[in-house]
Amino acid sequence: MLRPVATFLHGRNAFYVSLLLLPPLLWLGTVYLASLFALLTQSFYAIDEFTARIVPEFTLKTYGQLFTQPANVDIVLRTVFMAIAVTAAAAVVAFPLANYMARHAGPKMKALCYVGVMLPMWTSYLVKVYAWRLILAKQGIASWAMTSLGLGGALDTLLATPVVGGPSLASSYIGMFIVFVYMWLPFMILPLAAALERVPGSLLQASADLGARPGQTFRNVVLPLALPGLAAGSVFTFSLTLGDYIIPSVVGAPGYFIGMMVYQQQGTAGNMPLAAAFSVVPIVLIAVYLALAKRLGAFDAL
Amino acid sequence: MRSRRDWSRASLGQRLAAAAGLVFLHAPVWVIVLYAFTTEDRTYQFPPPGLTLHWFEVAFARSDMWAAMRLSLLVALAATALALVLGTLAAFALARREFAGKESITLLFVLPIALPGIITGLALLAGMRTIGLEPGFWTIVAGHATFCLVIVYNNVVARLRRMPASWVEASMDLGADGFQTFRYVLLPQVASALLAGGMLAFALSFDEIIVTLFTAGHQQTLPIWFYGELFRPRERPITNVVAVVVILVTLVPILLAYYLTRTDEKGDT
Amino acid sequence: MTHAIELEDVSRAFGAVLALDHVSLGILPGEFFALLGPSGSGKTTCLRLIAGFDHPDSGRVLLDGEEVTDVPPYDRNLNTVFQDYALFPHMTVAENVAYGLRVRGVAAAEQRRRAAGMLDLVRLGSYGDRRPAQLSGGQRQRVALARALINQPKVLLLDEPLGALDLKLREEMQVELKSLQQRLGITFVFVTHDQGEALSMADRVAVFSHGRIEQLDTPRGLYTRPRTAFVANFVGSANVVAAQAAERLTGRRESFAIRPELIDLLADDAVPAAGLIWCSGKLEDILYHGASSRCHVRLDAGTVLAVARPESGSASHVPPRGSSVRIAWRPESMVLLESG
Numbered sequence: 067m068l069r070p071v072a073t074f075l076h077g078r079n080a081f082y083v084s085l086l087l088l089p090p091l092l093w094l095g096t097v098y099l100a101s102l103f104a105l106l107t108q109s110f111y112a113i114d115e116f117t118a119r120i121v122p123e124f125t126l127k128t129y130g131q132l133f134t135q136p137a138n139v140d141i142v143l144r145t146v147f148m149a150i151a152v153t154a155a156a157a158v159v160a161f162p163l164a165n166y167m168a169r170h171a172g173p174k175m176k177a178l179c180y181v182g183v184m185l186p187m188w189t190s191y192l193v194k195v196y197a198w199r200l201i202l203a204k205q206g207i208a209s210w211a212m213t214s215l216g217l218g219g220a221l222d223t224l225l226a227t228p229v230v231g232g233p234s235l236a237s238s239y240i241g242m243f244i245v246f247v248y249m250w251l252p253f254m255i256l257p258l259a260a261a262l263e264r265v266p267g268s269l270l271q272a273s274a275d276l277g278a279r280p281g282q283t284f285r286n287v288v289l290p291l292a293l294p295g296l297a298a299g300s301v302f303t304f305s306l307t308l309g310d311y312i313i314p315s316v317v318g319a320p321g322y323f324i325g326m327m328v329y330q331q332q333g334t335a336g337n338m339p340l341a342a343a344f345s346v347v348p349i350v351l352i353a354v355y356l357a358l359a360k361r362l363g364a365f366d367a368l
Numbered sequence: 369m370r371s372r373r374d375w376s377r378a379s380l381g382q383r384l385a386a387a388a389g390l391v392f393l394h395a396p397v398w399v400i401v402l403y404a405f406t407t408e409d410r411t412y413q414f415p416p417p418g419l420t421l422h423w424f425e426v427a428f429a430r431s432d433m434w435a436a437m438r439l440s441l442l443v444a445l446a447a448t449a450l451a452l453v454l455g456t457l458a459a460f461a462l463a464r465r466e467f468a469g470k471e472s473i474t475l476l477f478v479l480p481i482a483l484p485g486i487i488t489g490l491a492l493l494a495g496m497r498t499i500g501l502e503p504g505f506w507t508i509v510a511g512h513a514t515f516c517l518v519i520v521y522n523n524v525v526a527r528l529r530r531m532p533a534s535w536v537e538a539s540m541d542l543g544a545d546g547f548q549t550f551r552y553v554l555l556p557q558v559a560s561a562l563l564a565g566g567m568l569a570f571a572l573s574f575d576e577i578i579v580t581l582f583t584a585g586h587q588q589t590l591p592i593w594f595y596g597e598l599f600r601p602r603e604r605p606i607t608n609v610v611a612v613v614v615i616l617v618t619l620v621p622i623l624l625a626y627y628l629t630r631t632d633e634k635g636d637t
Numbered sequence: 638m639t640h641a642i643e644l645e646d647v648s649r650a651f652g653a654v655l656a657l658d659h660v661s662l663g664i665l666p667g668e669f670f671a672l673l674g675p676s677g678s679g680k681t682t683c684l685r686l687i688a689g690f691d692h693p694d695s696g697r698v699l700l701d702g703e704e705v706t707d708v709p710p711y712d713r714n715l716n717t718v719f720q721d722y723a724l725f726p727h728m729t730v731a732e733n734v735a736y737g738l739r740v741r742g743v744a745a746a747e748q749r750r751r752a753a754g755m756l757d758l759v760r761l762g763s764y765g766d767r768r769p770a771q772l773s774g775g776q777r778q779r780v781a782l783a784r785a786l787i788n789q790p791k792v793l794l795l796d797e798p799l800g801a802l803d804l805k806l807r808e809e810m811q812v813e814l815k816s817l818q819q820r821l822g823i824t825f826v827f828v829t830h831d832q833g834e835a836l837s838m839a840d841r842v843a844v845f846s847h848g849r850i851e852q853l854d855t856p857r858g859l860y861t862r863p864r865t866a867f868v869a870n871f872v873g874s875a876n877v878v879a880a881q882a883a884e885r886l887t888g889r890r891e892s893f894a895i896r897p898e899l900i901d902l903l904a905d906d907a908v909p910a911a912g913l914i915w916c917s918g919k920l921e922d923i924l925y926h927g928a929s930s931r932c933h934v935r936l937d938a939g940t941v942l943a944v945a946r947p948e949s950g951s952a953s954h955v956p957p958r959g960s961s962v963r964i965a966w967r968p969e970s971m972v973l974l975e976s977g
Contacts, residue, residue: 091476
C-alpha cells in the first residue's frame, strides 16, 4: 500500500534524510536560533535614558556601559573568579570518588556508585539549592555540626573573613561556593571517571615496574591521561557557574553575579539591551573555554 | 568487559574519601526529607524538635500548589511528546549517515543544553518580545521541548548505533520495504530507548526552573511556585513537603530510564 | 541459456577507492558459484550489488535476463544469508524464519506451518520457540538459511557463510550446503576469502583482485591452469618464476608457475629422466607439514623454489639442510602466466 512511496524514497537517500531533518531543524531554527539572534540584536540596541524605551538602532553604547562602569566590571570579575574557584574545587573533591569508581570498584560496586552519583544529579535543582539553604542557615545543620565538633570558634573566624565571610554561611560567598561545588560535582565526577577508566592498568604496572612510587605514577601517568576527563568536567562546572542566577540569590552575599544581573535587567529594570549584553559575556567566555578544553581533549572524553 | 582482576583493592584512605564523596552528594537530599517531618516551623533548627505528618496535610490543602503541579505535569507531557517526535526524526536522520555539515547540525542540537539556561531563557524571551508573543502555556512548552529534544536524540541515536546495519538489509532482503522494516524491526528495537529518553525528558521538564522563569509570564509551574515559597517565612515546612513530592515524581522516571538503558545494553546479541 | 545472474560492465567507487572496475560476469541457473578474493578485492561489493543493497555507478545488473539495477532488494527474487546472520533478537526462531512470509501478508497459520517445515529442513525442528541468543553459532546459521529459503528464491546469496565457524563445523557445513543446493536445485552464490572452501564447494569460481576478475573458471581449471601470478599464488600455493629467471631455466623468456607437488627432489648425483627440465641447487629449509614436507631449494641461479615431498614410506629420506640437490619437473607442469 505504501510500497510505491517506500520505493520512491529507497534510492533517494539525500531526499529522505532531508525529509527527516526538516521538522527538527525547522523547530530549532525558528524557536532557538532565531531567538539567539534576537538576543544578539538586542545587545546592540540601547535604552533611551529619558523615555526608558529601547531604541532599535545599532549602537555599541550598551557594551560600553558594560565594560566601563566599575560596578558592571566588578560583577563580571566576581562571577569569573567564582567559576574558576568552583571548577578547581570540584576537580579536587571529585577525584577520590571518580578514581575509586574507575579503578578500584568491583562491577557491582561500580554500578552502585554510578547510580549513587546519578540520583543526586537528577534530583530537582531547586530542591537541592533549598536543602543547602536549610543546612547553611544560622541555626541549621552546618552550624550545629560545627559546634558539636567543637569547631564553633573556627566557624566564626571563617565567617569573619573579609569579602568571603558573612553573617551566616547561608549569606556568605563561602556558602555560595559550597553550594556551587555541590551542585556541579556529578558533572565533574562522570567524565573524570570515564577518562580514568580508560587508562589501561598495564600502564600503571609498567610505571611501577620501572621503579616509580605511587605518587610519581599518579603525577606522571594518571594525571596527564585523566586530563581530558578533567577538561570535560570543567566545561560543565565553569559554564554552569557562569550563568547561574538562582543560587546567588538564594544562598550568598549581596554582591551581584552575571546571571542575577541579567535577570534583574530584563525584569524590573526593563533594560533588555543591557541584559542581553551581559549574557553575551558568558557566551564568549564559554566559547573560549570550549576551544581551550577541546585542545586538552575534552571532546573525546565526553 | 572488566576481567576479574582488572581492578585493584583501594587503600582504606581511598575508600573513605570515595565514601565521603558519596555521602556529601546524598546528605542534603535526605536532610530535606527529614525536615518535611519537623514540628518546628519558624526556623531551620537542627535537630528538629519533633516529627509530625501535619505539614503533609497542610501542603495538600494548598490549592495553588495543586494548580502549579497540574500545570507542570501538562507542560512536561506536551514537551515530552514534542521532544519524542523531533528527537526521533533527528536520530534516524543522523545515526549512520555521513554528509557535509553533519557536525554543525549535531552542534545545533546540543546547543540548547550546552549553553547556560539563562542564555536560552533570555534568548527565548527576546524572541517572544520581538514578534510580540505573549508568554503562556505554549511558550513554556516550546522552551522545554527545545532542550528535551537533545535528551531523546541522544538516547535513540545511541541505540541505533548499536544496531547492526545488516538487520535493516536482512529485512529488506526478505521482502519488507522501508515502512515495514521500520515497523517490524526498527521500532521494537528503539522502543526502550524512546521510553528512556521520554522519561528523562519528562523529569527534566518537570523540574525546570531556569528557562521557565523567562518563558512563563504569569503562569506558575511547580518549580516556580516552589521558588516563590522559598522566601516565605510562614509555612516553611510545606515547601519541604513539596520538595519531597518533587523528588519522588522525578526519581521514578529517572530510575526506570536507567534500568531500561542498562537491560538494553545487556540484551544485545 | 539465460543467465540466472548477469553483471554487465559494472563499476562502483567509494570515494577515491574503486571497489569494482568494469566487472562483467554471468552465473548459470542451478550453479554453485563462488566469488573468491582477499579482503578489499570487491567480491562483497559484487554480492551486495546483486542483492540490491547497493547501486552501481555504471553498468547493469540482470536477474533471469531482466534488468534489476534500480529495483530495491525487496522486489528481487533472491535472498541473502548474512555474515553475522542478522537474526532479529526480538523475535523467536520461528518468527524469524516466517518473517519473509509475514511481510507478504501470508496468513498466520500458513506462516507457522511453512516455518516449521523450513526448520525441519535444516534439522532445527524443535527450536522454533527459542530466541536467537540461545542458539550456538552453527544453529544460528541454519536459522538464517531457513529464513532465507522460505520465500523459495531462485537465487541464494551467502556472504562468507562459514567464516565464524570452527574448523570441524566448517567442514560439516560445506558438505551440507552442497547437498542442500543440489536438493533444492537453485543457484547458490557465495562470497569467501578461503580458497579451499571455494575449490571444494563451487562449480565455478570468480577470483577477484583490486576490483577486477582475474579469472573465472572451474576449481580444477583455476588450480591447474592459473592465468596470472595472483591466481597462481592465491589459489593453492605456487612457485611463480619471473620471466628473466625463467629464461635461464627453460630458455624462454616467459613467466610461469609450477605447483610444489609437481616438482621432484632428487639427490645431487641423480640423473633425471629424459624430457624433464632439471637444475641444481641447495636445500635451504625443510618445513614438516605432517602429510608432506615443504622444501625450499635455492637454485644456483638464485631463485628459490618450494618443493612438496609426500611423507609416505618409500620417500622418507630427506637430505639434510644445506646439502646440494637437484630438482626436476615435466614441461607440461609449467603454466605460462599472463603478464600483469
